[in-house]
Each structure stands twice: as C-alpha cells, then as structure tokens.
Amino acid sequence: MKKIVVKFGGSNLRKPQDIDRIVNVVQTYQRPLILVVSAFYGITNALITCVQAAKEGAGTKAALAESQSYTQHLRRLKRELIEANVADQAQRERIEQALAVRIDQLDRYLTGIHCIGDVPTFVYDAILSYGERLSSLLLTEVLQSRGIQAREALPEDIGLITDGVFGNSACDFAASKESVAQALAGEGVVVVPGFYGVDRDGKATLFGRGGSDYSAASIACCIAAESLDVWKDVDGFLSADPGTVTTPRSIAQLNYLEAAELSYFGAKILHPRTVEPLFDQDIPIRILNITKPERGLQPYTIINGQRKVTKDVVKSVTSTDDVAILKLHGPGVGFKAGILARVTNQLDSLGINIKSVLTAQTAINILLARDHLDAAYAALAEHHLAGVVEVSRNAEVAIVAVVGDGVLEASDVGSAIASRALSAAIASGVRVCLAAAGASEVAAYMLVHQDDTKLALQAVHAEFFGA
Numbered sequence: 001m002k003k004i005v006v007k008f009g010g011s012n013l014r015k016p017q018d019i020d021r022i023v024n025v026v027q028t029y030q031r032p033l034i035l036v037v038s039a040f041y042g043i044t045n046a047l048i049t050c051v052q053a054a055k056e057g058a059g060t061k062a063a064l065a066e067s068q069s070y071t072q073h074l075r076r077l078k079r080e081l082i083e084a085n086v087a088d089q090a091q092r093e094r095i096e097q098a099l100a101v102r103i104d105q106l107d108r109y110l111t112g113i114h115c116i117g118d119v120p121t122f123v124y125d126a127i128l129s130y131g132e133r134l135s136s137l138l139l140t141e142v143l144q145s146r147g148i149q150a151r152e153a154l155p156e157d158i159g160l161i162t163d164g165v166f167g168n169s170a171c172d173f174a175a176s177k178e179s180v181a182q183a184l185a186g187e188g189v190v191v192v193p194g195f196y197g198v199d200r201d202g203k204a205t206l207f208g209r210g211g212s213d214y215s216a217a218s219i220a221c222c223i224a225a226e227s228l229d230v231w232k233d234v235d236g237f238l239s240a241d242p243g244t245v246t247t248p249r250s251i252a253q254l255n256y257l258e259a260a261e262l263s264y265f266g267a268k269i270l271h272p273r274t275v276e277p278l279f280d281q282d283i284p285i286r287i288l289n290i291t292k293p294e295r296g297l298q299p300y301t302i303i304n305g306q307r308k309v310t311k312d313v314v315k316s317v318t319s320t321d322d323v324a325i326l327k328l329h330g331p332g333v334g335f336k337a338g339i340l341a342r343v344t345n346q347l348d349s350l351g352i353n354i355k356s357v358l359t360a361q362t363a364i365n366i367l368l369a370r371d372h373l374d375a376a377y378a379a380l381a382e383h384h385l386a387g388v389v390e391v392s393r394n395a396e397v398a399i400v401a402v403v404g405d406g407v408l409e410a411s412d413v414g415s416a417i418a419s420r421a422l423s424a425a426i427a428s429g430v431r432v433c434l435a436a437a438g439a440s441e442v443a444a445y446m447l448v449h450q451d452d453t454k455l456a457l458q459a460v461h462a463e464f465f466g467a
C-alpha cells in the first residue's frame with residue numbers, strides 16, 4: 001500500500017497542547033505514516049539570532065554566556081513540553097535525557113563559533129537544523145509514550161541527498177530515491193525532521209526558509225506517496241489574505257502551477273518549491289486544518305495536476321512586499337544588444353536572483369527581492385554600462401497578483417482578467433507603477449506603491465469575488 005506523507009509546521013507547534021492535537025491526528029489516520037516536522041514556532045529565528053550574536057561577540061565571555069543561556073532556555077522549553085505531554089515519570093526522564101544529548105550537540109557548535117570567531121556555511125546549516133531535530137525527537141518519544149509504534153529517521157540516516165548548496169539546496173532525487181524508499185518502508189510511524197537534507201559527505205544543507213514543506217514533498221516523491229497532507233491552522237488556500245479582506249473564500253482545488261504562483265506571489269501557506277517534486281507523479285497535496293478536528297481527514301484545498309476545472313478563472317488575489325525595482329535609464333537601452341547580458345552576469349556573480357525584467361525603449365526595470373536591492377544598485381551604479389545614463393532604485397513597492405489557470409487565455413473571460421484587475425485598482429485610487437501579464441499562464445500582476453497594497457487587494461478581490 002502507498003504511504004501518506006504528513007507535514008506539521010511551526011503553526012502546529014506553538015504550545016504544549018499542540019502535541020496532543022498532532023497525536024490525535026496521527027491516530028485518526030490508522031495506517032503507517034511518514035511525518036515531517038518543522039521546528040517549534042519561532043525557534044529557527046531564535047537560532048539565527050543566536051548564531052549572529054555568537055559570531056559578533058566571538059571570544060567574549062558575555063556572548064558565550066548568551067548562547068549558553070539560549071540552550072538553557074531550550075532545555076527548559078523541552079522540559080515543559082515533556083511534562084505537559086508524558087504522564088510517566090521514568091519515561092519523562094528518559095526523553096529529557098535523549099533531548100539533552102541533542103541540545104549538547106547544538107551547544108558544541110555554538111561554542112565552536114566562539115572559538116574560531118566565524119560561522120562556516122556548513123556550521124550555519126547544521127545549527128539551524130537543530131530546531132527540526134529537536135521537534136522530531138520529541139514527537140517520536142511522545143508518540144511512543146502513547147503506545148504508538150514510532151521511530152525517528154534523520155535525513156542523514158535515510159540518504160536524503162541534496163545538490164550540496166548550503167542555505168538553499170535542492171534534493172538530488174536520483175541519489176535519494178532508492179535509499180529513502182528503503183529506509184522509510186515498514187509499519188508504524190516514521191518521524192523525519194524537515195528543513196534539511198545532506199550533501200554527499202553527510203553535511204546538513206538547508207532547503208531555505210520554510211523548507212520543511214519542500215522536505216516533505218521530496219520524501220513524498222522518493223517513496224511515490226499516495227498524497228502529501230499538510231496540516232495548517234487555517235482553512236487551506238484562501239481567495240485573499242483574511243487579514244486584509246473580510247470574507248475570503250476557501251479554494252477547494254488548485255493545480256500545481258496555480259499553487260506555485262500563489263506561493264511565489266506571497267501566499268504564505270506553502271513554500272513556493274513544494275509542488276516541484278510532486279508534478280511528475282501527480283501526487284496530490286491536501287491542506288487540512290488542525291483546529292477543525294470535526295472535519296477529520298477531509299481537506300480544505302487539494303492541489304493536483306487537474307487544469308481549468310472552474311469557469312471562474314481567478315482563484316486568488318495575493319500580494320508580497322518582498323520586491324524592489326532597479327531601473328536603468330538611457331535613451332536607447334531597450335534597443336541596445338548586450339546590456340541585459342552584462343547586467344545579469346553582474347548580478348549573477350553576486351548571487352542575486354532576478355525576479356522579472358520589463359523593458360521599454362528608454363528604461364529597463366529589473367525586479368529583485370528587496371534584500372538584494374542595495375547590493376545590486378551598488379554593483380550597477382559603480383560599473384558603468386555603455387548606454388545607461390542613470391541607475392535608480394525603488395523599494396517602496398509591492399506586487400499584487402491575480403492567480404488562476406486561464407488568466408491569459410484568449411477567451412472572453414481570460415483576456416479580460418488582467419485589464420479588470422488593473423482597472424479595479426486604478427479606479428479605487430491605487431498608484432500602479434507597472435503591470436505585467438504573460439510571464440506565466442496562470443498569473444498576472446501589477447506593482448503598486450507599497451502604501452496602497454491593502455487598497456489594491458481589496459479592490460481587486462471585490463472585482464472578482466464581490467465585497
């Protein structure tokens with residue numbers, strides 16, 4: 001029988017009682033499962049702060065005391081979780097001991113930073129993986145203490161091999177499939193920490209922030225899973241952010257492209273790369289809400305390969321402010337051969353990813369992640385590019401996107417979508433600086449002044465879904 005991969009993220013792991021809910025969900029399935037877990041809410045951020053502080057204060061007593069106080073804090077946190085979830089005293093002590101061994105490993109890495117005054121990338125990735133390693137160990141132990149057959153399996157033990165890029169790796173499926181499938185076979189529940197795989201030397205490499213979704217998808221691909229079930233605390237993908245729009249709809253079905261574009265354009269529910277490993281085998285992703293146990297295993301959103309199943313094209317309106325515009329001005333930049341090649345080479349050498357390029361005769365607009373803007377500006381303003389008379393930058397923008405399979409189709413409905421979205425925004429006074437349709441078959445987007453993001457989302461959502 002095919003297995004289901006079940007992912008629990010940081011939103012399911014905030015309070016001691018959350019563990020109970022997870023145990024209940026696991027019991028509801030009544031079949032062998034692979035669980036992939038994230039770190040407890042906020043732990044990864046705290047580890048990043050901790051590494052930063054250790055690096056900056058390397059060698060000083062104060063900084064060493066600070067990292068030790070953080071690992072002390074982790075020990076206390078874990079003790080609280082164990083006390084709230086395990087009744088038997090002997091079992092509690094055994095679990096605490098097992099977790100202490102792991103926290104000691106983390107301690108040694110942090111002490112290492114103090115000694116050498118630097119954080120090599122492989123050490124950084126190893127340290128950040130400890131949030132997930134603590135979750136998987138704790139959950140395995142709690143499941144066992146409740147009489148559920150469970151074991152922990154670390155990515156290094158099951159051979160979840162990556163391309164070796166620290167901080168932002170991808171799974172090497174050819175190298176992983178056989179060993180992962182073999183290691184995860186058998187009865188019971190197997191708990192795997194998300195967020196990282198290992199390079200060919202066995203060093204942890206992270207899948208990027210929010211990467212546990214991608215871990216779960218990679219494992220689902222390796223074992224040809226029946227489905228990837230992602231548990232959240234919301235009703236699946238929604239037609240808009242509930243913080244901005246008062247009555248967003250829950251979306252029953254999305255195809256892989258729509259889910260990927262929605263995540264790319266700001267929907268925080270899944271890591272944008274989660275669908276990649278599932279595409280070929282058409283493994284569905286089911287999004288379920290852990291706060292609604294009465295629904296059992298019925299998902300809110302199913303993501304699969306089925307295209308164009310609704311007549312209303314637009315499924316969701318989303319936004320992200322992780323964007324900035326770098327603009328190259330010159331009377332003929334749009335016409336000059338080779339400028340873009342030089343620009344992309346320059347940015348590539350700095351590890352800067354270009355999100356999009358929109359050109360006109362007198363300007364080239366390059367869309368970048370906001371974090372990259374200043375470095376990109378400095379590099380291009382410094383290196384004179386023939387034909388470019390001025391370089392300017394603008395970080396006060398946000399992207400608002402409409403996503404749905406068919407937004408570009410030459411049908412009556414499809415071809416009107418982008419213009420309806422744009423008109424709705426402009427009519428309500430939104431300052432639109434750029435608009436684009438055509439880059440993907442399922443998304444059209446505009447760049448608006450960042451102060452108008454909310455207004456734009458509300459206007460565009462009302463246009464397609466009513467108020």
Ligand code: ASP
Pocket residue numbers: 009010038039044045131194195208209210211212213
């Ligand atoms: N804990 C990691 C992060 O915060 C991975 C994840 O949550 O998926 O980025």
Ligand code: MG
Pocket residue numbers: 009010038210211212213
């Ligand atoms: Mg997450």
